[in-house]
Amino acid sequence: xxxxxxxxxxxxxxxxxxxxxxxxxxxxxxxxxxxxxxxxxxxxxxxxxxxxxxxxxxxxxxxxxxxxxxxxxxxxxxxxxxxxxxxxxxxxxxxxxxxxxxxxxxxxxxxxxxxxxxxxxxxxxxxxxxxxxxxxxxxxxxxxxxxxxxxxxxxxxxxxxxxxxxxxxxxxxxxxxxxxxxxxxxxxxxxxxxxxxxxxxxxxxxxxxxxxxxxxxxxxxxxxxxxxxxxxxxxxxxxxxxxxxxxxxxxxxxxxxxxxxxxxxxxxxxxxxxxxxxxxxxxxxxxxxxxxxxxxxxxxxxxxxxxxxxxxxxxxxxxxxxxxxxxxxxxxxxxxxxxxxxxxxxxxxxxxxxxxxxxxxxxxxxxxxxxxxxxxxxxxxxxxxxxxxxxxxxxxxxxxxxxxxxxxxxxxxxxxxxxxxxx
Ligand SMILES: Nc1ncnc2c1ncn2[C@@H]1O[C@H](COP(=O)(O)OP(=O)(O)OP(=O)(O)O)[C@@H](O)[C@H]1O
Numbered sequence: 001x002x003x004x005x006x007x008x009x010x011x012x013x014x015x016x017x018x019x020x021x022x023x024x025x026x027x028x029x030x031x032x033x034x035x036x037x038x039x040x041x042x043x044x045x046x047x048x049x050x051x052x053x054x055x056x057x058x059x060x061x062x063x064x065x066x067x068x069x070x071x072x073x074x075x076x077x078x079x080x081x082x083x084x085x086x087x088x089x090x091x092x093x094x095x096x097x098x099x100x101x102x103x104x105x106x107x108x109x110x111x112x113x114x115x116x117x118x119x120x121x122x123x124x125x126x127x128x129x130x131x132x133x134x135x136x137x138x139x140x141x142x143x144x145x146x147x148x149x150x151x152x153x154x155x156x157x158x159x160x161x162x163x164x165x166x167x168x169x170x171x172x173x174x175x176x177x178x179x180x181x182x183x184x185x186x187x188x189x190x191x192x193x194x195x196x197x198x199x200x201x202x203x204x205x206x207x208x209x210x211x212x213x214x215x216x217x218x219x220x221x222x223x224x225x226x227x228x229x230x231x232x233x234x235x236x237x238x239x240x241x242x243x244x245x246x247x248x249x250x251x252x253x254x255x256x257x258x259x260x261x262x263x264x265x266x267x268x269x270x271x272x273x274x275x276x277x278x279x280x281x282x283x284x285x286x287x288x289x290x291x292x293x294x295x296x297x298x299x300x301x302x303x304x305x306x307x308x309x310x311x312x313x314x315x316x317x318x319x320x321x322x323x324x325x326x327x328x329x330x331x332x333x334x335x336x337x338x339x340x341x342x343x344x345x346x347x348x349x350x351x352x353x354x355x356x357x358x359x360x361x362x363x364x365x366x367x368x369x370x371x372x373x374x375x376x377x378x379x380x381x382x383x384x385x386x387x388x389x390x391x392x393x394x395x396x397x398x399x400x401x402x403x404x405x406x407x408x409x410x411x412x413x414x415x416x417x418x419x420x421x422x423x
Contacts, residue, residue: 145164216267248398259298282312325381331364
């Protein structure tokens, strides 16, 4: 995914690992395609080291044995088309917002789809806000569309996601409605706020809160020439943990994001993080034996168990979060094809270093190590290893991840500012 700055000129992104883009994909085919896309690594074994190595072994993907149902769909209640303008709660885990009538695109017929889809916005309004989708206002490019910065008549800054027009790919349309459905359900300080949407005249637009300070990947790449300091990385990890905890635990119905990755973590000017991009999000299956027909996610972040079994679970987000933790410490992308084979899969390389007692060697070279950072890095890897466990039952809940990160932050702060100095 390529993205630009929040300003008028598109931002260039550096590529220190020479890794290029991580492909976002959905595997809907036979299991062999899943195995082709999986990450290779060391063999299995009984030792601790081998146990965590197996997080990265090639998967012997198999077709689900049980008969496949279609991708899980919530039992939609018919609805109004809501434009969610509610205020953010600001509480740690946010407030539950109950949207009684969920809008169900799956249950609409095609003539409905030609109708303007939002009570809030008209196409001319959005064309005006984005200067008719001016290339100068382009702030991001993803697999499913282009993102523009816009300003509404009342001065509110918004991000407008314009879905790709691809008549041959019905999944694109599904992603669009998926994102709207999820955004309507959720509200949390660490999730991008939904303003509304519009489907009209071949355009599919999602309008959300504009987040001014770029995405986490850009900051780890020092695109602005500024290093993201360690304490802020820890704060970002906590914000993301809060956001996912909310999705898994406190939203009306547990939501699985399915695409947790650094380019989907957006930063405010004060470096508070917000999770974006709900195109792949799903309501958690109520039936634990549910089998998806499509595995979705981004290479390098994808839960190997989900890839192998097609069984979706909240713990798939926990796996991706483990990859993100390693990314925060190392600054590297999850897969760096241009590095030596040992270093190519960042999480494997870094956690092996950790187990070997050399965690600090993996610290982002832009950061300067000190006692506080050393300790925090060790603890973050301990947590990352749990998140990256090969099977979901051995991974912690997101809530547990948040609690562990709070304690890491507490210890970090105490070491950075010794108590005696505060008295
Ligand atoms: N609300 C927002 N405010 C500011 N910038 C945004 C916003 N939403 C997205 N962006 C920018 O646009 C980029 C692409 O976002 P988008 O959600 O479209 O990804 P995507 O299409 O799902 O991409 P991919 O398919 O690779 O996941 C983000 O990385 C970010 O830099």
